[in-house]
Structures are given as structure tokens and as C-alpha cells.
Amino acid sequence: MAVKTLVEAIREGMRQEMENDDRVFILGEDVGAKGGVFGATEGLHAQFGDDRVMDSPLAESCIVGVCIGAALYGLRPIAEIQFQDFILPAVDQIISEAAKMRYRSNNDWGVPLVIRAPFGGGVHGALYHSQSFEAMFCSVPGLKVVVPSNPYDAKGMLISALRDPDPVLFFEHKKGYRSLKGDVPDESYTVPISTANVVQEGRDLTIFTYGIMVSQCQEVAAAVQQERSVSIEIVDLRSLRPLDRDTIVASARKTGKVLIVQEANLAVSISSEVSAIISESCFEYLDAPVKRLGGPEIPAMPFSPPLEHFYLVTPEKIRTAIEELVAY
Amino acid sequence: MSDTKTEAHRKGVQGTVAPEVLRQIYVTAVRSRVLDERIWVLNRQGRAPFWISGMGHEVFQSAVGAAVDPSRDWVVPYYRDLAMTLAFGMSPKDHFLSALAKADDPNSGGRQMPAHFGSHAHNIVSTGSPVATQMLHATGVALAMKLRHTDALSVTSLGEGSTSGGDFHEALNFAATHKLPVLFLVENNGYAISVPLDKQMPTSHVSDRALAYGIPGVSVDGGDAVACYEAARTAVERARKGEGPTLIEGMVARLTSHSSDDDERRYRPADEIETVHQSDCLVRLERYLLLQGVLTEDDLKSIRDAAVKEIDVDMEAAEQAPLPEPETALRYVYAEEA
């Protein structure tokens, strides 16, 4: 066991599963000698060679489409999309092909494929290197969508994803690559990719969140709990499709007050779905309207620091939302 | 359908094709034609809601099908490849089950429109509706074949209109860069629904584009079984030797409207609709086989009779088969626990 960063845990997960299963290979832009623009595949090309860590041409539909074909033949591809912002040319392959393959063939074919992509902002990435597109894929039956919030989950969920018979989108917050640190066992292990994780139990209020927002919410909650007697539960959704409905409902019923925090803009988002589940199943248990925090309805995150900061869900915004809910 | 480019290619490939291969090509093409005609009848009777035909493409598909090895090679077809699926071992019954949307349809269990082929048991990858996506799947299959050190190859096909989109380019570029064993087939029938070739691209041959990828590109007369077979055999040899993909364009004719929902009289010149049948690839193949003494009139008749009989039996069986239970619509979104 050692403390590792998110990106180190992801790299270790890939390395160990590639050692364990010779069907696993990586295809993506700059994943070879360079080791990826964020270093996620650093050292893997040297260890596994050209055939298993392949620099792709600069063509995202190609990356995903070729990986689908290889998966159909029995391999276990990892498609790395350099930035989630550039996944759009591959969306036809993801939604029309990978997501529907099992269903349309009546279970004759399946696509065991992991698509990894860094997402999210706060890194001066501006409009096209900051986006959070997870919700778009979460409305697609046939896909699984996960966002790890810490290095331990990242490694275990990635190994689970690589053993899953169906396509998994594995979204990694790029700001968390080096800022998120935690204990990670040296050996290979799995964390399920279909369950939420109650990261701290509480009685008065639940925060549902995922990705880098989990640690941010934990910090704010700790500060608030120091100052006043309030008990906050935090649920790391971590699997966005499927959502762990049972855990969501149980927690909302228990605390009766719900705050949902995400970086993405709010319209038709993960928070929309979580609050719909709660309004369907927890109506009589609620002591306050569901509250949501997320980005504004502008096309994407602007570059200039004040504009970028304006977009982001900050600790101050989380604290204000908690206080309003507690006071309700 | 013949022009200088195909003529030139034709002259270069005047090889001999064994009589049993020619016979096999003919049998596949006839079975496809008879089956195709029968599904049209079902459609016009209101029993099959949709059909999209391969008529006019059969000789090209059957010839390529005869040049590959369906026991180890894979095909990622498109909706006109009825004859190709027969070459890979699917039966007319399989297609009737699909046309009638029956539970046992091996393509999709009645989930997809007919002519969306796929059968794992026959090395036929499942295909959806967006055109050209399958180019990349065949490329990925070929990559896996290479990484697994097999000597198998993948075949994939699409219409000429579908070559205008990005996946076609991305697949050729990738397959050529990595010298993957793929046969890229373009079935050029001059129309994409109603849009004619000259509104689709500035040249008359998709095969010209092969130059840009550093791979061979040939156009063959899709009614010339020998030329089609020889072109495919050359491409197969090249693929098995690890030398990379080949682009083969079959100049074919669409003998029907685009689909059962289309009426080509709205956009196709009346005289062309009239004359296109005069160069029917199947009629030309019959003429060739008789002329070369490969088959006699009696042989042709008995092959056709056998196809009709097979199709009668298979249609009857498919008609008896059950429809899917409604709630089964919920199954197989994801793998189910064993």
C-alpha cells in the first residue's frame, strides 16, 4: 500500500490488467512514447511495445470504431480519447454501434470496450479542454458510465471495467490527476462499477456528488460540521449509469434534505436524474426542496481566470447551499 | 457498366477460374436472387414491412465470397449483401425469419429492420443502420487478427455514396498505415437513394482514392464474375501475406428502387430503368457460363429449380416460427448473469 495520485492509480490499473490479460491493449493519440498528454500511459509503451500501446492516427471515430472491431474479435481494447471535448466525432461509434451491439444482435455479439477520457475544468483549459459531457452518455442504454473520485476507486473500477463484457466510459477529472491522492494497494483488485459509495454517514442532510467534487464537498462539510452541530452524509455516485437507485433513495429518505453537486451545467444532467429519482421515491420523506449546484447555462467554461472561476462550483457556493438547506 | 478503366483491368486479369468456382458463384447468386424476389413478394403482400434489395449486386458479392474462406475470414457487410451472407453460410430461412421479424431471426431476434445482417456463428458481424461505421469495425477485426497472429482477413462493403463520409477515410487510412488484412468493397451502383454519382463525388471511380492511401485500388465490372473473382483473389493473397488492404470497387447496377419505401421513378430516367435490366449481372453470368461450356441450359434450370425449392421450404418454416414475446424487448441491453 502506498499513497498514489489518481493518474498513477489509473496507470497501475492498466499495467496490471495488461500483465494479467494479453488481450488488453491501448489505442489513442500520443499514448505511445510520450505516454499520453497527461502521462496516464507513461512507461506502458516501453513495457508492452508497439502492438499493445498503439499511437492512433488523429481521428476519434477511428479510435473507437477500430476498438469496437477488435473487441468483437475477442480483444479487450482501451480507447484513450485525449480530451473528452474531442469525443464528439466518435459519438456515432459509441451510441449507434458500441451501445447497441448486444441489443441489436439479440445477445449474439458484445463489445467489451473501455473508453477513457479526461474531462472537467478549472485548469485554464477554456471552452474546448474543460467540458463535462458525462450526462450525454448517461441517457444511452447499453453504455456504462463511471467517474472515479479517488485513486483507490480509480484503479479498482478500471480493472472492473476491463473485465466487463459491455462498453464502459471511464471519465477521469483532469484536475484530479495529480491533486487527488490516496492509499492504493499494490496488488490488483476490483471495485464494482454499478454502486454508489457512502463516503461519510450523516443524519441531517445528504450531498450527492461525483468526481473531483467529492473531496471538495468533504472539505466543506468537515468545516461546517466543526462550526455547528449538523451531520452531513456524502454519497459518491461514482457510477453514473447505472445510477445506484437504492443507495440514493435510502440516503434521501434518511436525511430528508438533499444537495446535488456537479461541475457540469444543470440542464438535463446527472443532478436532474438524481432529483427525479428522489421526487419519485422520497416525496413524503423530504424536509426541503432538492437543491442543485452546477455550472451555468453557457456553452462552456471561458478562459480568463475571473470567468473560469465564475463557472466553477467553489467551496463557498457549496457552503452557502449547505447553510441554506440546514436553515430551511 | 463497362468503361476504359474496367476494360483495362479486365484485360489484365484474363486468368482461368476453375469451373467449380464459377458454378459456386452462380449458385450463390441465383439463391440470392430467388430469395430476394420472394421477400419483395412478401413485402408487396403486406407481410414483410420493409425490404432493401441486393438485386444487381449478386455476382460481385458471390465472386468475392468465393475468393475468401468463410471458415476463418470475417465479413462486416452492408444491407445489400444478401448474396455475401449466403456465401458465408446463412440460409434463406435466416433471412425469412428476419423479414417476418420472428423471434428466432439470427440477425437480431426481430429487433432490427431486415437486411441488417449479423451472425456470430457465420463470422458475420452485426451491422446497424448508419452507413460506413462498419468500415472501422472490419479494420479493428483485422487489427485483432494481426495481433493474434492469424492468417485470417476481414471483408467489408458499402455503397459509393457512403464513401463520402469520414469513417470510410479513417478506416482506409488506418488499415493501410498498419498493413491490415482487409478487403474494402465498394458496390458502386451510381445512386445513393436518389442522389446520382456526379453529385456525390468529382470522379467516377472510388478506387482512384486508393492511391492516396498507398494501397491497390481496382474497379471491376460487377457483371463479370471472372474479373470480380480474380480481383478478390489478388486482394486475398496480398492480405494473407501481410501486405495490407485492397480497395475493390464493383461497378454494379441497382435493379430496384432503393428500398421498398422508395419509388425510383421520381428521380431515375425512365429509359435507364428500362435498360438497366438488359445488363442484369445474373443474365450475363448465365450467358458466359453457357458460352464457356461451364454449365448447360439443363444445369442452369436445375440450379434455379433447386433454389426455388429451398426457398419454398425455408419460407414455410419461417412463417410457422413464433414472433417474439413483447417483454423480451427488455433483454440484452447488457450481458445477463449466467
Ligand SMILES: Cc1ncc(C[n+]2csc(CCOP(=O)(O)OP(=O)(O)O)c2C)c(N)n1
Ligand atoms: C449516416 C447515415 N445517413 C443517412 C442514412 C440514410 N441512407 C440509408 S442508405 C442511403 C444511401 C446509401 O447509398 P450508397 O452508399 O450508394 O449505397 P446503396 O444504397 O446505393 O447501395 C442513405 C442516405 C444512413 N443510413 N446513414
Ligand SMILES: [Mg+2]
Ligand atoms: Mg449506391
